[in-house]
Amino acid sequence: MKAWRGVEKRKFLRLESPLPVWFNLYQVLGRRETSRRLGGMISNVSLEGICLETNVVLIDGSHVFSEAMTEEKRLKLEIDLPAESERITARGKVIWYDLSSSDSPYRFRAGVYLTEMDGNSKETWGRFLTGLRK
Numbered sequence: 001m002k003a004w005r006g007v008e009k010r011k012f013l014r015l016e017s018p019l020p021v022w023f024n025l026y027q028v029l030g031r032r033e034t035s036r037r038l039g040g041m042i043s044n045v046s047l048e049g050i051c052l053e054t055n056v057v058l059i060d061g062s063h064v065f066s067e068a069m070t071e072e073k074r075l076k077l078e079i080d081l082p083a084e085s086e087r088i089t090a091r092g093k094v095i096w097y098d099l100s101s102s103d104s105p106y107r108f109r110a111g112v113y114l115t116e117m118d119g120n121s122k123e124t125w126g127r128f129l130t131g132l133r134k
Contacts, residue, residue: 017042017044017045017132018041018042018043019041019042019045019079019080019081019082020039020040020041020042020079020080021039021040021041021042021050021052021077021078021079021080022037022038022039022040022077022078023037023038023039023040023052023054023064023075023076023077023078024036024037024038024059024064024075024076025059025062025064025067025068025073025074025075025076026073026074026075026076026091027072027073028071028072028073028074029072033076034073035059035060035062035064036059036060038054038056038059038064039054040052040053040054040055040106041053041054041106042079043104043109045129045132046129047125047126047129048113048114049092049095049111049112049113049114050077050079050092050111050112050114051109051110051111051112052075052077052109052110052111052112053100053104053106053108053109054106054107054108054109055106055107055108056108057097057108065094065097065108065110066094066097068092068093068094068110068112069093069094069095069097074091074092074093074115074116075091075092075093075094075112076089076090076091077089077090077091077092077112077114081124081125081128086124088117088120088121088124088125089117089118089121090114090116090117090121090125091114091115091116091117092112092113092114092115092116093112093113093115094110094111094112094113095110095111095112095113096110096111097109097110097111
């Protein structure tokens, strides 16, 4: 298979870093969780986004990735950072989703743009990414 040779349009470098993540749907207007929590893995990260992989995308009759692409809902994310021994929380909008590659243990993946993170989590996330670059 030939390597892609197009123009890279990403603003931020993607760094490989498998991290456990828990996520659920979050209602933006009501600022409340609207589904049960699911688990997955983050396969790569950047300052503004992640690639989330999971085996389940249907929760309580809703397609989580599809619903998190709307303006009304986001994913609420809880990410464990082993190097920091901390868990950060963030909210993100799904930008794209598809099936994972055949060599992945997960069936589905999604690109998530991080839209909201409290100050402490944002600082911890930045410190974590700086450590990955070294």
